[in-house]
Amino acid sequence: MTDAAANSPRIDRLRAGLKKRYAREKRFRAYGLLAIAIAVGFLVLLLGRIVEQGHTAFYAHTVTVPVYMDPARIDRGYPQGTNFEQLVAEQQLARMGVQDDAAGTKATAMRGLFSSELKYLAADRVARQPGLIGQTVTIAAPASDDADLFFKGKVSRDTPADQRRLSDQQIQWLDQMKADGHVSAHFNSGLFTRGDSTEPELAGVLGAVIGSALMLLVTALIAIPLGVGAALYLEEFAPKGKLTDLIEVNINNLAAVPSIIYGLLGLALFINWMHLPRASPLVGGLVLALMALPTIIIATRSSLKAVPPSIREAALAMGASKTQTVFQHTLPLAMPGVMTGAIISMAHALGETAPLLLIGMVSFVPGLPHSLVEPTGALPSLVYIWENASERAFHERTAAAILVLLAFMIVMNAAAILLRRRFERRW
Amino acid sequence: MKFKLFRAPDGSQGGGSAPEAPVISTPVVTHGAGPVGPTKISARDVSVFYGDKQALYDVSLEIPDKTVTALIGPSGCGKSTFLRTMNRMNDTISHCRVTGRIEMDGEDINAKSVDPVLLRARVGMVFQKPNPFPKTIYENVAYGPRIHGLASSKGELDDIVQISLKRAGLWEEVSDRLHSPGTGLSGGQQQRLVIARAIAVEPEVILMDEPCSALDPIATAKIEELIDELRERYCIVIVTHSMAQAARVSQRTAFFHLGRLVETGPTEEIFTNPRERRTLDYITGRFG
Structure with a gap:
């Protein structure tokens, strides 16, 4: 009895000290958790932002159009010299029933929707198979970077026309080409198989x-x-x-x-x-x-x-x-x-x-x-x-x-x- | 604490009367009975310095062959340092300098012509803490014969491994798992593995630096039994802190104190009838 009485203040002190010690430990754990949470938060923010910006680069759009290999325009001896972009643009305009003006501005606008790769793809086909001249060939070429961005929804129609790189007319053409089934999306393998290029749609890592x-x-x-x-x-x-x-x-x-x-x-x-x-x-x-x-x-x-x-x-x-x-x-x-x-x-x-x-x-x-x-x-x-x-x-x-x-x-x-x-x- | 208690009267700081003559002038006491076997190692005036600090003062000691010689003394008395002079392990410590002459079979082991690598093939060592290589049991034992080129074929190496493990009393326990890691064995088994590794190169001398201090009594008993068996083939020098162990396994004992050899002689005489007061104090547990 007397022992317990003598001991009780000592035990109380011990207990009070113990409480403090546990509180200190809890605080320390909380700091640790907080630090980790902040680190993970920043990591998620960084990665999330990069993924959000970058994920669209992993797919790309291709425009597939029939091309009449006009014998009047193609030099059999030197098919590489042909202006296939102009050829395709003119034919595409004709298909959509658009009349070009004398300066050919509409054909130029149409050319801007195709990648410059089109020229090489077409020339390559003809060079390998000269028999194709005079026939209609289906050619799939990458969409130009602006057209690709439009199909990815990154060009807003609400932006005033003078502040975006695509004109209202070009947007209308793109809509029509998509409706006609000329446009398809696919994995952007070029990103991993090409070197650098000044054309974004042709640039790879x-x-x-x-x-x-x-x-x-x-x-x-x-x-x-x-x-x-x-x-x-x-x-x-x-x-x-x-x-x-x-x-x-x-x-x-x-x-x-x-x-x-x-x-x-x-x-x-x-x-x-x-x-x-x-x-x-x-x-x-x-x-x-x-x-x-x-x-x-x-x-x-x-x-x-x-x-x-x-x-x-x-x-x-x-x-x-x-x-x-x-x-x-x-x-x-x-x-x-x-x-x-x-x-x-x-x-x-x-x-x-x-x-x-x-x-x-x-x-x-x-x-x-x-x-x-x-x-x-x-x-x-x-x-x-x-x-x-x-x-x-x-x-x-x-x-x-x-x-x-x-x-x-x-x-x-x-x-x-x-x-x-x-x-x-x-x- | 005991060590401190002892040093107080000797420390000549408080000007108290020292009970004995200063340590420095005490001559080494050698008992009458001669060595048990022919002398294997003979140390003459061996001193060891770590930088400026002298750890061993003019130790002269004859170590007989086919005998267990125990080196006893309180911690820091230089017995391990002395042990390490006999296979030149002190060479590996920078700032360490050894003077005096140590002869093995009449040949100066510190002579320029003696290669420490060759010396260590003749003088094996077992350390305080079992230190098997993190390799298989087989590889541990085969390591020495392999680097010294002692086996000319795989079969011969297998035989050496088997004989060494048998002599170390470990064969029965590990014969079915020779290719499992040596570090997976118990402390006592590891120490016997290390002994097997040491005897695999057929050394002439085995130095043991407190080989049982990390082991339990049963493992200790096994090692002591093993030491007794090994005595028939090798010259063994063992450093120990256990008086009982020294009494049990050794035939000769040398008592070191503060870097000096105080007394040496047959073990029974050291333990029953020491000539020196300090030896008596130490073996009866009054200090150390």
Whole structure:
């Protein structure tokens, strides 16, 4: 009884303190949840916005029209010289019962609804089968970027005619062509199979994807062996002293140097001094390798440090040489960390834009790259170029290019996680 | 805490009267009875420095072959440091310097002509914490013979692995799972695996640094039994914190204190009739 009485104020105090402690824990958890909610919110906002803007770039409209291959207009010897766009436009006008004026302005307006690709498609058909001349052929060509945007509902009829790129008449023609069944929507495979182009409906990301892949190949081949080697030497072999400390501080500094400075270095070193071809994946890869090196060295060193010393001792005590210890025990155990570090720095390099600006990789490069030493684009610089393009149809393609870039990165980061899981070993 | 209690009278800080002569001038006491086998390792005036700090002072000790020699003493007394001089593991620590002469079979192991890698093939070591490689049981045992090129065929390597595991008393328990990871074994099994790994290269000496300190009593008993069996073939030096273990497994004991070798002799004599007051205090649990 007396014991309980003596104890009760003590227990009350304990209880009061306990309440405080639990409250603190609850608050901390709430902060954590809030932080995660904000992060996820921003991510959803960012992705949602990009998907919302970009999803329309993944399909496109095709206009399919019958074309009478008029023998009077086509030179059998040189079908490429024929103005097929004019031919098709005139025939389309006639089909819709529209009388052109003397200046041919209506035919010009009609031509604006077809992609310039039409000309090449038609010429190609005739060149391969000259027998088609004099007959009527069905030709499917991409709609022009303005027509495509209209079919996607991105051109409002309510906008005053002088503020939109399609006239009332063109809109009426498009409506009629759609009603006649000349227009079809399909997956925009050209986005993934073509290089860059000044015509939005003909522009694709493949050139930039190949450019980025070539660049990353150069980066990986240079930065990973060099970085891992440097880290191994510094961590396992170099005598510890002031010099190694100095080197360590400088490597950490290099990891924090703004990427545009690496671009300047690359410009001075690789282009002006070594005379490597500018805007080439080789130079881009070299610059990104310089940038990725410190990150790889730091990641490798920290994963080497994390290998328990008992394993090194065990190997040395068994009579393994220093090199055998490092390559048979330490490095294999550090491998998951090394690979994660390497892949993450590669993903980082993939998205890097600033250094590419300085080595000329933001210029317009049509077509697909074939080698390491010819000018190419890269995914992030393609985003930059398309964002700055004046055609409205590039707007949705910019978002689509960002999505491709993000997908590239997600694949790389997922690979990093998978490799880590797969190679992680207990000791 | 006990360690502190001991150091107080010796620390000559409070100006209190020290019960004994200063440590520095105490000569090593050697009991009359000679070594059990012929001398395998002979240390002469061995000192070890970690940077400016001296960890071992002029240790001279004869270690006989086919015998278990126990090194005992309180924590930080230099017994592990001394153990590591015998396979030159101290070489791997930067700033560590060893002076004096250590001979194995009459040959100076610190001589320039001696390759530490070769020395470690002759002097195996077992550590305090079981440290099998994160590989299979088979690979753990086969590692030494493989890097030293001791087996010329797969069959020969299989035999070495089997014999080593049998000698380490582990064969019965793992023969059906040689290719499962060594790190999946229990602590005691891991320690026996590590012993098997060490004896797979047929060393002449096995150094053991508190091999049972991370094990339970049953696993400890097994290792002690194993040490007793291994004595017939190898020269064994064991560092231990357990007086009982030293008494059970060793034939000779050396008592270290504050980086000095205080007393050495046959184990029964050290434990029943030590010549030095400090040895008596330590083995009766008055400090350490």
